[in-house]
Amino acid sequence: MGVTVLQQYPVPENKTGTYVIELLTKRILALGASQQGQFLVDCESYLSHPQMGTTKTVHIFHNSEQPASVFSILDTGSKNIHVIADGLFDLLMMKLSQHYTSKKQTKIESKGPRFELGDFCIKLGSVTMNQSFKGILVEVEYRPCVTPNAVWGLLREFLQGFLGPSVMVQAPQHLVSRMNEIYTPIDTIYQYLEHFSAYRKITGMRSA
Amino acid sequence: MANSVNISIEAPIENQIQEITYDGQEIYQAPLSMSENLARLAQKIDFSKTEDEFCNIKKEGESSSDSKSEDENKEPGYQSSLWPWDSVRNKLRNALTEVSVLADVLSIAKEKRYMVLDPVQPEQTESRPMVQVYGRKKALGAAAAVLLAGVERLRASETMRMTRNMPDFHIDLLRLRQNWRLKKVSNTIVGDLSYRTAGSKFSQTGVFEVTKAPEEQIAQAMNAAGPVPSALRVTVPPELQGVAFISVLCQKEQEDVVTATLSSAAINCPGTLPGDGAELHWQQKLEAAQNVLFCKELFARLAAEAVQLDASIPHMVVGNQIMATVLPGIQLLIGLCHNNGQNTNNTNPEGVKPESATGKSDHDHVLEHSLHQLLRAVHHANTHHPFPHPATGPLGPSKRRCLAGPMAADRYELLDMSKEQSLLEQIIQQAQHFFMRRRSEYVLDTIAKEVKDPLIVSHWNALNSPTQSCVKINIMAYGYDAVCRTSLVVHVGEKTLKCICRDGKVRHLSYELQELRDLIYCQIYQHQMTAVQAVGRCMGWQLLASSSHLGSGPVEPLGNASSCLLASPNGDRMLAIRCEPSVGIQVYIAQSPRKDFFTSELVQDKKWEHLGGAFKEIKLEKMEGKNFLNKMELLMACLSSPS
Numbered sequence: 081m082g083v084t085v086l087q088q089y090p091v092p093e094n095k096t097g098t099y100v101i102e103l104l105t106k107r108i109l110a111l112g113a114s115q116q117g118q119f120l121v122d123c124e125s126y127l128s129h130p131q132m133g134t135t136k137t138v139h140i141f142h143n144s145e146q147p148a149s150v151f152s153i154l155d156t157g158s159k160n161i162h163v164i165a166d167g168l169f170d171l172l173m174m175k176l177s178q179h180y181t182s183k184k185q186t187k188i189e190s191k192g193p194r195f196e197l198g199d200f201c202i203k204l205g206s207v208t209m210n211q212s213f214k215g216i217l218v219e220v221e222y223r224p225c226v227t228p229n230a231v232w233g234l235l236r237e238f239l240q241g242f243l244g245p246s247v248m249v250q251a252p253q254h255l256v257s258r259m260n261e262i263y264t265p266i267d268t269i270y271q272y273l274e275h276f277s278a279y280r281k282i283t284g285m286r287s288a
Numbered sequence: 289m290a291n292s293v294n295i296s297i298e299a300p301i302e303n304q305i306q307e308i309t310y311d312g313q314e315i316y317q318a319p320l321s322m323s324e325n326l327a328r329l330a331q332k333i334d335f336s337k338t339e340d341e342f343c344n345i346k347k348e349g350e351s352s353s354d355s356k357s358e359d360e361n362k363e364p365g366y367q368s369s370l371w372p373w374d375s376v377r378n379k380l381r382n383a384l385t386e387v388s389v390l391a392d393v394l395s396i397a398k399e400k401r402y403m404v405l406d407p408v409q410p411e412q413t414e415s416r417p418m419v420q421v422y423g424r425k426k427a428l429g430a431a432a433a434v435l436l437a438g439v440e441r442l443r444a445s446e447t448m449r450m451t452r453n454m455p456d457f458h459i460d461l462l463r464l465r466q467n468w469r470l471k472k473v474s475n476t477i478v479g480d481l482s483y484r485t486a487g488s489k490f491s492q493t494g495v496f497e498v499t500k501a502p503e504e505q506i507a508q509a510m511n512a513a514g515p516v517p518s519a520l521r522v523t524v525p526p527e528l529q530g531v532a533f534i535s536v537l538c539q540k541e542q543e544d545v546v547t548a549t550l551s552s553a554a555i556n557c558p559g560t561l562p563g564d565g566a567e568l569h570w571q572q573k574l575e576a577a578q579n580v581l582f583c584k585e586l587f588a589r590l591a592a593e594a595v596q597l598d599a600s601i602p603h604m605v606v607g608n609q610i611m612a613t614v615l616p617g618i619q620l621l622i623g624l625c626h627n628n629g630q631n632t633n634n635t636n637p638e639g640v641k642p643e644s645a646t647g648k649s650d651h652d653h654v655l656e657h658s659l660h661q662l663l664r665a666v667h668h669a670n671t672h673h674p675f676p677h678p679a680t681g682p683l684g685p686s687k688r689r690c691l692a693g694p695m696a697a698d699r700y701e702l703l704d705m706s707k708e709q710s711l712l713e714q715i716i717q718q719a720q721h722f723f724m725r726r727r728s729e730y731v732l733d734t735i736a737k738e739v740k741d742p743l744i745v746s747h748w749n750a751l752n753s754p755t756q757s758c759v760k761i762n763i764m765a766y767g768y769d770a771v772c773r774t775s776l777v778v779h780v781g782e783k784t785l786k787c788i789c790r791d792g793k794v795r796h797l798s799y800e801l802q803e804l805r806d807l808i809y810c811q812i813y814q815h816q817m818t819a820v821q822a823v824g825r826c827m828g829w830q831l832l833a834s835s836s837h838l839g840s841g842p843v844e845p846l847g848n849a850s851s852c853l854l855a856s857p858n859g860d861r862m863l864a865i866r867c868e869p870s871v872g873i874q875v876y877i878a879q880s881p882r883k884d885f886f887t888s889e890l891v892q893d894k895k896w897e898h899l900g901g902a903f904k905e906i907k908l909e910k911m912e913g914k915n916f917l918n919k920m921e922l923l924m925a926c927l928s929s930p931s
Contacts, residue, residue, distance in 0.1 A: 081698060148693045148702055166693020265696040 082199075082223035083231050083263045086252060086271040087239055089216040097206045097213045101192060104204050104218070107242045113197035120144045121205065122189035123276050126173065126180035138180055139276075140173060141269045151269045160273075162266050185210055188276045190217050199223050200238065207279055214279045218243065219268075229259040293462055313493075330376050452507065457500050457519040460570075464498065464520060468574060481528075481578045483585070487670030490585040496574065497523040522570040528577040532626040534586055536655040538719055541619050580626060586663045586711075587624040593710040603712070612712065614719045615783070615799055622659075622715070658718055658754060662711045720782045720799075721755045727801045728780050732761065735808050741765065741915040742815060744808070755782050761808070763815045765917045771826060772819035774811060778804070810847040813867050817850050820865055820920050827924040828857040844870055854924075861927045864903055865920075873916060876903035877927070 091100050109115075121143050128136040134157065141151040150169040154161045163169075173180065190205030203219040220239055225231040232251060239249045251259075254270040303316040320328065397403045449456065461477070464470065470479045482494030501521040509517035587608065594603035594610045604611040608624040674687040689705050691697075697705075729748075736744040742765040749758045757780050764773040779786040785797040785804055789811065797803040814836065821831055834852035841849050849868040855861070864876040881897040906923070913919030 144699075146696045146698050148689075149696045150693070151696075164694050164696050166690075265698070 081226065081263070081265060082201075082221050083225055083228050083235065084219055084221040084268045084271070085232075085235050085239065085255075086268070086275060087218045087220070087243065087247070087249060088275060089218050089243060089247060091216060097216060100216055101204050101206060104216075104242070105193060105195075108195050108197065108202055108204075111197055111242060113195040113200075113202060116194050116196045116201075118144075118191065119194040119203045119205070120189060120191040121272055122187065122191075123272065124182060124187050126176075126182050129179050129181065132179060138173075139273055140170070141272065143265070143269065143272075145268075146265055149265070151266060153269065153273060160270070162269070164266060186280055188214070188279060190272070190276075207276075209279065217272075217275055226262050227260060228255050228263055232259065293466070295462070295465060313491075327373065330373070333376070452510070454503070454506055454510065455517065455519040460518050460520040461498065464522075464570065467571070470498065479522075479574075481524075481574055482581060483578075483667060487667035487672075488585060489670065490581070490588065492527075492581065492584065494528060494578065494581045495525065496528075496577065499523065518570055520570050522573050524573060524577040526628070528580045530580065530626060530628040531576060532580040532583040532624065534583050534656055534659055535621075535623045535625050536652045536659065536715075537621050537650060538614065538652060538655075538723070539619055539621065541613070541617050582660075582663070583624060583626070586659060587622070589663065590622060590659075590712050590715075593712040597710065597712060610712070612716055614716055615723055618723060620655075620716060620719045652719075652722075655715060655719060655722070659711070659715055662714055666711070717782045718754045721757070721780065724780050724782065724785070724799060725757055727799075728759065728778065728785065728804060731801045731804050732759070732808070735805065739812060742812065742819070742917075744812070756780065761811075763812055765819060765915050767914065768819060768823065768917045771917070772815070772822040774815040774818070776811060806846045809869055813847070813850065813869050813873075816873060816916060817852060817865070817867050819917055821852055821854070823917055823921055824854045824863075824924060827921065827928065829863075829924055829928075830855045830857070830859075832862070838866070841866075841868065844868060846870070856924070856927050858928075862903075863924070863927070873908065875906045875908060875920070875923070877906055877923075878903045 089100065089104070091097060121141065124140045126138040126140065128138075136157070137155040139153045139155065141153070143149070143151065148166055150165050150167060152163045152165070152169065154163075165172075173182075186209065188207065188209040190207045192203065192205045195202040195204075199222055201221040201223060203221075205217045205219065207214040207217055218239070220235055222231050222235055222238075228251075232255075236249050236251075240247070243249070252271045253274055254267060258267070303319055305314050306317045307315040309315065393403075397405050448454075461470075464479075468479050468481065469485070470477055472478075477498040479496050479498060480494055481496055482488065482490070482492070484490075499521045501517070501519055506517050506519060587610075590610055591605045594605050594612065597603060599612070601613040603613075608626075610622040612620045612622075614620045673683055674690075677683060686705065689702075692702055692705065732744070732746045736746070742763050745762045745764070747760045747762070749760075752758065759778045759780065760775060761778065762773055762775045765771075774790050776790055777788045779788075783799050785799075787795045787797060787804075787807055789795065795807065797807065817834070817836065821834060824831060832853040832855050834850075836850040837848040838851050847869050849866060851864065851866040854863045854865070856863075860880050862878045862880075864878070866874045866876070868874075878901055880899060880901065887894065908916070908919060911919045911923070913922050
């Protein structure tokens, strides 16, 4: 487990998502990477019943990189509480359907090819919500390191290198306050939550 | 009569047997679900019985009971097959009708206008008391005769047993019951000697039958000298009779596979257990049969694994032999030897030939024992799941796998967890380690024998695992072990050696032991160089230069030549020592002022004589001294004295 940075890639005007994915794939392969299968990160949100007081949201995430785990983040409005559990957690959520109702129409996922290049692992995900394309998320992981501070410069350079100068590469909001802490898989999920929430808020494609 | 004995009682864990196939496998019925069970119990309720009683109470002679019986006759014919609850429903409905009719009748009778209830004289049954008495007497007499005959037989056999001092069948059965699983199936007593309850998943059953031994045989055995015979007779299925063991042997690979199999088939199987089958005590007999079953399970598992594993050199399974290559040129042969005991010749089904002693081939008891241990560990793991058990969720995955979800293990870790070493792989690793250990021992011993100066002492750790051991090697010279000693540690693994040298360098060596040999030789010469410097320091000599990797001279086949230069305390003599692993140690001496200094036209000044002259080699073998360091000490001592 290394440090992962998630970066949104703007889709240019009158270009499709597949075009951008192919473009980035070509660039990565030119760097000498090899494709290692596909990946998928999905998120489903459950709203608490109004009778339970203030509305809370539970986000359930699955990440193909941790196939045995289910990540859940409880958004109380003021703070986020996360729980990592094994696959049976999905069944538990079904039992709780009286108290937490699933918002099916906001099911959102990011999937696409996965590449490995030395110590880097690159994932090009096209984000879809209800089968409608929303944008492109690029995930880059540097595996030998676990503290973001030590590797952020390297990751930024790498990202800037193949995304091109048109993209502003900034440290993810979630990581800014945790630069010196040990990176764990849930940090990746928080980054996805940030981006997915942004995608849900806007209709159509997200440009910046 | 006997003292109190603990008997454990258990409900049969099996479900009802639906069918027994020809190979003896039992097909069980699936247990009933809750609703099915309820329906089955409801079917059992005898509604007609209560109805009859009900009718008697009514005494009204309502004709409903007749019509009901007609209904009942009809019902099972076509309706019960429709729906399981149909008959119950009909009966309840009929009961309701009757109850309503009765209520109507009662309400009419209460009015006393249309209907009056009068007591009716019950019909007098013709009773003839004497007939009944005779009938009962006859019936009782018949029953008593049966009981008396039984008592007579029991008493006769008991007295006969007592008089002849024969063993009691039931006491023996009790003893058997304490150690073995028994159950009664109709008229016979059968037991199970398989390891299923201990976690085995082998399909072959281990059913045996318990019978009473015929009295003549017991009497015969009583007359003969020896232990007291048992009244029990245990019958074990023929495929479990006799003696079996797993033979494990390691041998040099032979050019021809066929010859290898032929010669290796000549594993001697010990004959039957002492004593003939019938006279053998049941405990020994059952234990032997259980051992046969265990060996068969072990071999079946190994054979299955040998076929499944894809090794670089494929494992071979021929008959009851498994062949696996351990190291290049060395084979591991695992065979199942089963001597049925019925026939000493080749006719037994396992095909083991008790051949004439072509060679008490070196059967490896340690590896055989390891194999048994490995299978028992598998059995243990099958029944002992790590705590805590989840209330929901599957039972069986390892603790690491249980934690993998909450700890967010990634796919590589999960893949790592799913890898499981088979028994065959583990035993091959143990065999590999065994060979590595033996070869390293041999190499170290031969070097210690070849090299007398310095001494090489190796200490093997007594505590080691089946796949790893460790040896510490000390290199030192006799009498100088306080001055200098070189020690290194060698970890012997499965296919590699790991050497940790004195300077902290770690070297990984392959299974080719020439590498270990070269390394030790290099260490020996390195030791000599450091030791001579240490001796020099003790003697007050000064180290001018030293190099462990000389670039000059011919190229060495192993390592590099090393050298050092020492100066005497007052600086008038110099020693140069050069050490080449292939040549040995050479010592040169130079002194100043040089004796053969003559002024020439080029070098006129007298002072140049202090530069020291040419180095002259010393013939070490001609010198006094027990070993090299001793010689060097003497040399330095005599050179230190003012000339």
